[in-house]
Amino acid sequence: MVARLIDEDPEGAYGYSRVALRLASRVAAVREAAGFAAYANQKYGEALAEFRAARRMTGSVELWPVMADCERGLGRPEKALDMAGAPEVQKLDKAGQVEMRLVAAGARGDMGQLDAAIVTLQSPELASSSVQPWTARLRYAYAEALLAAGREREAREWFAKAVEADRDGSTDASDRLAELDGVAFVDALDETQEDSDGAKDDSGSAGEGDRD
Structure with missing residues:
Protein backbone atom coordinates (compact mmCIF):
# COMPACT_ATOMS: atom_id res chain seq x y z
CA MET A 1 0.00 0.00 0.00
CA VAL A 2 2.90 2.36 0.63
CA ALA A 3 4.19 1.73 -2.89
CA ARG A 4 0.71 2.08 -4.36
CA LEU A 5 -0.12 5.36 -2.63
CA ILE A 6 3.18 7.19 -2.30
CA ASP A 7 2.90 9.22 -5.51
CA GLU A 8 -0.79 10.17 -5.36
CA ASP A 9 -1.46 10.11 -1.63
CA PRO A 10 1.82 10.49 0.32
CA GLU A 11 0.00 11.11 3.61
CA GLY A 12 -1.95 7.89 3.19
CA ALA A 13 1.25 6.03 2.35
CA TYR A 14 2.86 7.44 5.48
CA GLY A 15 -0.03 6.18 7.57
CA TYR A 16 0.34 2.66 6.22
CA SER A 17 4.10 2.80 6.79
CA ARG A 18 3.56 3.54 10.48
CA VAL A 19 1.29 0.50 10.78
CA ALA A 20 3.91 -1.64 9.02
CA LEU A 21 6.58 -0.42 11.42
CA ARG A 22 4.50 -1.45 14.42
CA LEU A 23 4.04 -4.92 12.95
CA ALA A 24 7.50 -5.63 11.50
CA SER A 25 10.11 -3.05 12.46
CA ARG A 26 12.91 -5.59 12.14
CA VAL A 27 12.31 -6.14 8.43
CA ALA A 28 14.64 -4.07 6.24
CA ALA A 29 12.07 -3.61 3.47
CA VAL A 30 9.62 -2.17 6.00
CA ARG A 31 12.19 0.31 7.29
CA GLU A 32 13.04 1.34 3.72
CA ALA A 33 9.37 1.80 2.79
CA ALA A 34 8.84 3.85 5.94
CA GLY A 35 11.81 5.97 4.98
CA PHE A 36 10.43 6.72 1.54
CA ALA A 37 6.99 7.49 2.97
CA ALA A 38 8.52 9.95 5.44
CA TYR A 39 10.69 11.42 2.67
CA ALA A 40 7.64 11.97 0.46
CA ASN A 41 6.08 13.94 3.30
CA GLN A 42 9.24 16.02 3.85
CA LYS A 43 9.86 14.41 7.24
CA TYR A 44 13.57 14.29 6.49
CA GLY A 45 14.88 13.50 9.97
CA GLU A 46 12.52 10.56 10.29
CA ALA A 47 13.30 9.38 6.76
CA LEU A 48 17.04 9.50 7.41
CA ALA A 49 16.66 7.42 10.58
CA GLU A 50 14.68 4.77 8.71
CA PHE A 51 17.12 4.66 5.80
CA ARG A 52 20.02 4.27 8.21
CA ALA A 53 18.23 1.41 9.92
CA ALA A 54 17.56 -0.32 6.59
CA ARG A 55 21.20 0.11 5.60
CA ARG A 56 22.42 -1.39 8.86
CA MET A 57 20.20 -4.42 8.26
CA THR A 58 21.23 -5.02 4.65
CA GLY A 59 24.72 -3.55 4.38
CA SER A 60 23.69 -2.08 1.01
CA VAL A 61 24.77 1.38 -0.19
Missing part, protein backbone atom coordinates in the same frame (compact mmCIF):
# COMPACT_ATOMS: atom_id res chain seq x y z
CA GLU A 62 21.75 1.72 -2.48
CA LEU A 63 20.09 4.30 -0.23
CA TRP A 64 23.19 6.51 0.04
CA PRO A 65 21.98 9.22 -2.42
CA VAL A 66 18.55 9.62 -0.83
CA MET A 67 20.17 9.70 2.62
CA ALA A 68 22.36 12.56 1.38
CA ASP A 69 19.28 14.34 0.05
CA CYS A 70 17.70 14.02 3.49
CA GLU A 71 20.71 15.92 4.82
CA ARG A 72 19.89 18.66 2.32
CA GLY A 73 16.28 18.65 3.49
CA LEU A 74 17.50 19.10 7.05
CA GLY A 75 19.47 22.19 6.00
CA ARG A 76 22.85 20.45 6.02
CA PRO A 77 24.14 20.70 2.42
CA GLU A 78 27.74 20.46 3.61
CA LYS A 79 26.98 17.00 5.02
CA ALA A 80 25.42 15.99 1.71
CA LEU A 81 28.60 17.04 -0.10
CA ASP A 82 30.71 15.04 2.35
CA MET A 83 28.60 12.01 1.52
CA ALA A 84 29.04 12.67 -2.21
CA GLY A 85 32.78 12.26 -1.74
CA ALA A 86 32.58 9.15 0.44
CA PRO A 87 33.87 5.70 -0.65
CA GLU A 88 30.29 4.40 -0.67
CA VAL A 89 29.61 6.31 -3.88
CA GLN A 90 32.05 4.12 -5.80
CA LYS A 91 29.97 1.09 -4.84
CA LEU A 92 26.80 2.50 -6.38
CA ASP A 93 25.57 1.38 -9.79
CA LYS A 94 25.42 3.91 -12.63
CA ALA A 95 21.91 5.09 -11.73
CA GLY A 96 22.95 5.58 -8.12
CA GLN A 97 26.03 7.54 -9.10
CA VAL A 98 23.95 9.82 -11.31
CA GLU A 99 21.49 10.31 -8.45
CA MET A 100 24.38 11.19 -6.16
CA ARG A 101 25.60 13.74 -8.69
CA LEU A 102 22.14 15.32 -8.75
CA VAL A 103 22.10 15.55 -4.95
CA ALA A 104 25.60 17.04 -4.88
CA ALA A 105 24.66 19.67 -7.45
CA GLY A 106 21.55 20.51 -5.43
CA ALA A 107 23.70 20.92 -2.33
CA ARG A 108 26.01 23.28 -4.21
CA GLY A 109 22.98 25.29 -5.25
CA ASP A 110 21.71 25.37 -1.66
CA MET A 111 25.02 26.94 -0.67
CA GLY A 112 24.83 29.55 -3.43
CA GLN A 113 27.65 27.93 -5.40
CA LEU A 114 25.85 28.19 -8.73
CA ASP A 115 28.83 27.71 -11.03
CA ALA A 116 29.98 24.72 -8.98
CA ALA A 117 26.51 23.19 -9.32
CA ILE A 118 26.78 23.47 -13.10
CA VAL A 119 30.22 21.88 -13.15
CA THR A 120 29.05 19.06 -10.87
CA LEU A 121 26.40 18.05 -13.41
CA GLN A 122 28.77 18.10 -16.38
CA SER A 123 29.53 14.43 -16.94
CA PRO A 124 29.68 11.73 -19.61
CA GLU A 125 26.08 10.83 -18.74
CA LEU A 126 24.96 14.41 -19.47
CA ALA A 127 26.89 14.54 -22.73
CA SER A 128 25.64 11.16 -23.94
CA SER A 129 23.05 11.14 -26.72
CA SER A 130 21.56 7.84 -25.54
CA VAL A 131 18.46 8.05 -23.38
CA GLN A 132 18.62 6.25 -20.04
CA PRO A 133 16.12 6.25 -17.14
CA TRP A 134 17.98 9.14 -15.53
CA THR A 135 18.60 11.23 -18.66
CA ALA A 136 15.55 13.52 -18.46
CA ARG A 137 16.12 14.36 -14.80
CA LEU A 138 19.84 14.99 -15.34
CA ARG A 139 19.21 17.32 -18.27
CA TYR A 140 16.43 19.06 -16.34
CA ALA A 141 18.69 19.63 -13.33
CA TYR A 142 21.39 21.02 -15.61
CA ALA A 143 18.89 23.40 -17.21
CA GLU A 144 17.75 24.54 -13.76
CA ALA A 145 21.34 25.15 -12.69
CA LEU A 146 22.03 27.18 -15.82
CA LEU A 147 18.88 29.23 -15.31
CA ALA A 148 19.79 29.92 -11.68
CA ALA A 149 23.15 31.23 -12.90
CA GLY A 150 21.44 33.58 -15.37
CA ARG A 151 22.38 31.58 -18.48
CA GLU A 152 18.87 31.57 -19.92
CA ARG A 153 19.70 30.74 -23.55
CA GLU A 154 21.65 27.63 -22.53
CA ALA A 155 18.95 26.72 -20.01
CA ARG A 156 16.32 26.78 -22.74
CA GLU A 157 18.45 24.46 -24.87
CA TRP A 158 18.75 21.94 -22.04
CA PHE A 159 15.08 22.11 -21.08
CA ALA A 160 14.37 21.22 -24.73
CA LYS A 161 16.78 18.29 -24.48
CA ALA A 162 15.07 17.19 -21.28
CA VAL A 163 11.71 17.21 -23.09
CA GLU A 164 13.17 14.96 -25.78
CA ALA A 165 14.27 12.42 -23.17
CA ASP A 166 11.22 12.65 -20.91
CA ARG A 167 9.15 9.85 -22.38
CA ASP A 168 7.01 9.24 -19.29
CA GLY A 169 6.45 12.82 -18.14
CA SER A 170 8.64 12.52 -15.05
CA THR A 171 9.54 16.23 -15.20
CA ASP A 172 7.72 19.45 -16.08
CA ALA A 173 10.40 20.34 -18.63
CA SER A 174 7.82 21.11 -21.32
CA ASP A 175 6.12 23.65 -19.04
CA ARG A 176 9.44 25.25 -18.14
CA LEU A 177 10.36 25.48 -21.80
CA ALA A 178 7.05 27.13 -22.59
CA GLU A 179 7.59 29.64 -19.78
CA LEU A 180 10.95 30.62 -21.21
CA ASP A 181 9.34 31.02 -24.64
CA GLY A 182 6.61 33.24 -23.16
CA VAL A 183 3.80 30.81 -23.87
CA ALA A 184 0.85 31.05 -21.48
CA PHE A 185 -1.49 28.09 -21.05
CA VAL A 186 -5.19 28.71 -20.44
CA ASP A 187 -7.43 26.12 -18.84
CA ALA A 188 -10.25 25.42 -21.29
CA LEU A 189 -12.63 24.55 -18.45
CA ASP A 190 -11.97 27.92 -16.80
CA GLU A 191 -12.62 29.70 -20.10
CA THR A 192 -15.89 27.82 -20.54
CA GLN A 193 -16.97 28.76 -17.02
CA GLU A 194 -16.08 32.41 -17.60
CA ASP A 195 -18.04 32.46 -20.87
CA SER A 196 -21.01 30.88 -19.12
CA ASP A 197 -20.86 33.39 -16.26
CA GLY A 198 -20.56 36.23 -18.73
CA ALA A 199 -23.60 35.04 -20.63
CA LYS A 200 -25.58 34.87 -17.41
CA ASP A 201 -24.54 38.43 -16.48
CA ASP A 202 -25.48 39.73 -19.91
CA SER A 203 -28.84 37.98 -19.69
CA GLY A 204 -29.47 39.39 -16.23
CA SER A 205 -28.64 42.96 -17.32
CA ALA A 206 -30.99 42.73 -20.27
CA GLY A 207 -33.78 41.50 -18.02
CA GLU A 208 -33.32 44.41 -15.64
CA GLY A 209 -33.40 46.81 -18.57
CA ASP A 210 -36.70 45.34 -19.77
CA ARG A 211 -38.20 45.78 -16.33
CA ASP A 212 -37.16 49.41 -16.32
Whole structure:
Protein backbone atom coordinates (compact mmCIF):
# COMPACT_ATOMS: atom_id res chain seq x y z
CA MET A 1 0.00 0.00 0.00
CA VAL A 2 2.90 2.36 0.63
CA ALA A 3 4.19 1.73 -2.89
CA ARG A 4 0.71 2.08 -4.36
CA LEU A 5 -0.12 5.36 -2.63
CA ILE A 6 3.18 7.19 -2.30
CA ASP A 7 2.90 9.22 -5.51
CA GLU A 8 -0.79 10.17 -5.36
CA ASP A 9 -1.46 10.11 -1.63
CA PRO A 10 1.82 10.49 0.32
CA GLU A 11 0.00 11.11 3.61
CA GLY A 12 -1.95 7.89 3.19
CA ALA A 13 1.25 6.03 2.35
CA TYR A 14 2.86 7.44 5.48
CA GLY A 15 -0.03 6.18 7.57
CA TYR A 16 0.34 2.66 6.22
CA SER A 17 4.10 2.80 6.79
CA ARG A 18 3.56 3.54 10.48
CA VAL A 19 1.29 0.50 10.78
CA ALA A 20 3.91 -1.64 9.02
CA LEU A 21 6.58 -0.42 11.42
CA ARG A 22 4.50 -1.45 14.42
CA LEU A 23 4.04 -4.92 12.95
CA ALA A 24 7.50 -5.63 11.50
CA SER A 25 10.11 -3.05 12.46
CA ARG A 26 12.91 -5.59 12.14
CA VAL A 27 12.31 -6.14 8.43
CA ALA A 28 14.64 -4.07 6.24
CA ALA A 29 12.07 -3.61 3.47
CA VAL A 30 9.62 -2.17 6.00
CA ARG A 31 12.19 0.31 7.29
CA GLU A 32 13.04 1.34 3.72
CA ALA A 33 9.37 1.80 2.79
CA ALA A 34 8.84 3.85 5.94
CA GLY A 35 11.81 5.97 4.98
CA PHE A 36 10.43 6.72 1.54
CA ALA A 37 6.99 7.49 2.97
CA ALA A 38 8.52 9.95 5.44
CA TYR A 39 10.69 11.42 2.67
CA ALA A 40 7.64 11.97 0.46
CA ASN A 41 6.08 13.94 3.30
CA GLN A 42 9.24 16.02 3.85
CA LYS A 43 9.86 14.41 7.24
CA TYR A 44 13.57 14.29 6.49
CA GLY A 45 14.88 13.50 9.97
CA GLU A 46 12.52 10.56 10.29
CA ALA A 47 13.30 9.38 6.76
CA LEU A 48 17.04 9.50 7.41
CA ALA A 49 16.66 7.42 10.58
CA GLU A 50 14.68 4.77 8.71
CA PHE A 51 17.12 4.66 5.80
CA ARG A 52 20.02 4.27 8.21
CA ALA A 53 18.23 1.41 9.92
CA ALA A 54 17.56 -0.32 6.59
CA ARG A 55 21.20 0.11 5.60
CA ARG A 56 22.42 -1.39 8.86
CA MET A 57 20.20 -4.42 8.26
CA THR A 58 21.23 -5.02 4.65
CA GLY A 59 24.72 -3.55 4.38
CA SER A 60 23.69 -2.08 1.01
CA VAL A 61 24.77 1.38 -0.19
CA GLU A 62 21.75 1.72 -2.48
CA LEU A 63 20.09 4.30 -0.23
CA TRP A 64 23.19 6.51 0.04
CA PRO A 65 21.98 9.22 -2.42
CA VAL A 66 18.55 9.62 -0.83
CA MET A 67 20.17 9.70 2.62
CA ALA A 68 22.36 12.56 1.38
CA ASP A 69 19.28 14.34 0.05
CA CYS A 70 17.70 14.02 3.49
CA GLU A 71 20.71 15.92 4.82
CA ARG A 72 19.89 18.66 2.32
CA GLY A 73 16.28 18.65 3.49
CA LEU A 74 17.50 19.10 7.05
CA GLY A 75 19.47 22.19 6.00
CA ARG A 76 22.85 20.45 6.02
CA PRO A 77 24.14 20.70 2.42
CA GLU A 78 27.74 20.46 3.61
CA LYS A 79 26.98 17.00 5.02
CA ALA A 80 25.42 15.99 1.71
CA LEU A 81 28.60 17.04 -0.10
CA ASP A 82 30.71 15.04 2.35
CA MET A 83 28.60 12.01 1.52
CA ALA A 84 29.04 12.67 -2.21
CA GLY A 85 32.78 12.26 -1.74
CA ALA A 86 32.58 9.15 0.44
CA PRO A 87 33.87 5.70 -0.65
CA GLU A 88 30.29 4.40 -0.67
CA VAL A 89 29.61 6.31 -3.88
CA GLN A 90 32.05 4.12 -5.80
CA LYS A 91 29.97 1.09 -4.84
CA LEU A 92 26.80 2.50 -6.38
CA ASP A 93 25.57 1.38 -9.79
CA LYS A 94 25.42 3.91 -12.63
CA ALA A 95 21.91 5.09 -11.73
CA GLY A 96 22.95 5.58 -8.12
CA GLN A 97 26.03 7.54 -9.10
CA VAL A 98 23.95 9.82 -11.31
CA GLU A 99 21.49 10.31 -8.45
CA MET A 100 24.38 11.19 -6.16
CA ARG A 101 25.60 13.74 -8.69
CA LEU A 102 22.14 15.32 -8.75
CA VAL A 103 22.10 15.55 -4.95
CA ALA A 104 25.60 17.04 -4.88
CA ALA A 105 24.66 19.67 -7.45
CA GLY A 106 21.55 20.51 -5.43
CA ALA A 107 23.70 20.92 -2.33
CA ARG A 108 26.01 23.28 -4.21
CA GLY A 109 22.98 25.29 -5.25
CA ASP A 110 21.71 25.37 -1.66
CA MET A 111 25.02 26.94 -0.67
CA GLY A 112 24.83 29.55 -3.43
CA GLN A 113 27.65 27.93 -5.40
CA LEU A 114 25.85 28.19 -8.73
CA ASP A 115 28.83 27.71 -11.03
CA ALA A 116 29.98 24.72 -8.98
CA ALA A 117 26.51 23.19 -9.32
CA ILE A 118 26.78 23.47 -13.10
CA VAL A 119 30.22 21.88 -13.15
CA THR A 120 29.05 19.06 -10.87
CA LEU A 121 26.40 18.05 -13.41
CA GLN A 122 28.77 18.10 -16.38
CA SER A 123 29.53 14.43 -16.94
CA PRO A 124 29.68 11.73 -19.61
CA GLU A 125 26.08 10.83 -18.74
CA LEU A 126 24.96 14.41 -19.47
CA ALA A 127 26.89 14.54 -22.73
CA SER A 128 25.64 11.16 -23.94
CA SER A 129 23.05 11.14 -26.72
CA SER A 130 21.56 7.84 -25.54
CA VAL A 131 18.46 8.05 -23.38
CA GLN A 132 18.62 6.25 -20.04
CA PRO A 133 16.12 6.25 -17.14
CA TRP A 134 17.98 9.14 -15.53
CA THR A 135 18.60 11.23 -18.66
CA ALA A 136 15.55 13.52 -18.46
CA ARG A 137 16.12 14.36 -14.80
CA LEU A 138 19.84 14.99 -15.34
CA ARG A 139 19.21 17.32 -18.27
CA TYR A 140 16.43 19.06 -16.34
CA ALA A 141 18.69 19.63 -13.33
CA TYR A 142 21.39 21.02 -15.61
CA ALA A 143 18.89 23.40 -17.21
CA GLU A 144 17.75 24.54 -13.76
CA ALA A 145 21.34 25.15 -12.69
CA LEU A 146 22.03 27.18 -15.82
CA LEU A 147 18.88 29.23 -15.31
CA ALA A 148 19.79 29.92 -11.68
CA ALA A 149 23.15 31.23 -12.90
CA GLY A 150 21.44 33.58 -15.37
CA ARG A 151 22.38 31.58 -18.48
CA GLU A 152 18.87 31.57 -19.92
CA ARG A 153 19.70 30.74 -23.55
CA GLU A 154 21.65 27.63 -22.53
CA ALA A 155 18.95 26.72 -20.01
CA ARG A 156 16.32 26.78 -22.74
CA GLU A 157 18.45 24.46 -24.87
CA TRP A 158 18.75 21.94 -22.04
CA PHE A 159 15.08 22.11 -21.08
CA ALA A 160 14.37 21.22 -24.73
CA LYS A 161 16.78 18.29 -24.48
CA ALA A 162 15.07 17.19 -21.28
CA VAL A 163 11.71 17.21 -23.09
CA GLU A 164 13.17 14.96 -25.78
CA ALA A 165 14.27 12.42 -23.17
CA ASP A 166 11.22 12.65 -20.91
CA ARG A 167 9.15 9.85 -22.38
CA ASP A 168 7.01 9.24 -19.29
CA GLY A 169 6.45 12.82 -18.14
CA SER A 170 8.64 12.52 -15.05
CA THR A 171 9.54 16.23 -15.20
CA ASP A 172 7.72 19.45 -16.08
CA ALA A 173 10.40 20.34 -18.63
CA SER A 174 7.82 21.11 -21.32
CA ASP A 175 6.12 23.65 -19.04
CA ARG A 176 9.44 25.25 -18.14
CA LEU A 177 10.36 25.48 -21.80
CA ALA A 178 7.05 27.13 -22.59
CA GLU A 179 7.59 29.64 -19.78
CA LEU A 180 10.95 30.62 -21.21
CA ASP A 181 9.34 31.02 -24.64
CA GLY A 182 6.61 33.24 -23.16
CA VAL A 183 3.80 30.81 -23.87
CA ALA A 184 0.85 31.05 -21.48
CA PHE A 185 -1.49 28.09 -21.05
CA VAL A 186 -5.19 28.71 -20.44
CA ASP A 187 -7.43 26.12 -18.84
CA ALA A 188 -10.25 25.42 -21.29
CA LEU A 189 -12.63 24.55 -18.45
CA ASP A 190 -11.97 27.92 -16.80
CA GLU A 191 -12.62 29.70 -20.10
CA THR A 192 -15.89 27.82 -20.54
CA GLN A 193 -16.97 28.76 -17.02
CA GLU A 194 -16.08 32.41 -17.60
CA ASP A 195 -18.04 32.46 -20.87
CA SER A 196 -21.01 30.88 -19.12
CA ASP A 197 -20.86 33.39 -16.26
CA GLY A 198 -20.56 36.23 -18.73
CA ALA A 199 -23.60 35.04 -20.63
CA LYS A 200 -25.58 34.87 -17.41
CA ASP A 201 -24.54 38.43 -16.48
CA ASP A 202 -25.48 39.73 -19.91
CA SER A 203 -28.84 37.98 -19.69
CA GLY A 204 -29.47 39.39 -16.23
CA SER A 205 -28.64 42.96 -17.32
CA ALA A 206 -30.99 42.73 -20.27
CA GLY A 207 -33.78 41.50 -18.02
CA GLU A 208 -33.32 44.41 -15.64
CA GLY A 209 -33.40 46.81 -18.57
CA ASP A 210 -36.70 45.34 -19.77
CA ARG A 211 -38.20 45.78 -16.33
CA ASP A 212 -37.16 49.41 -16.32
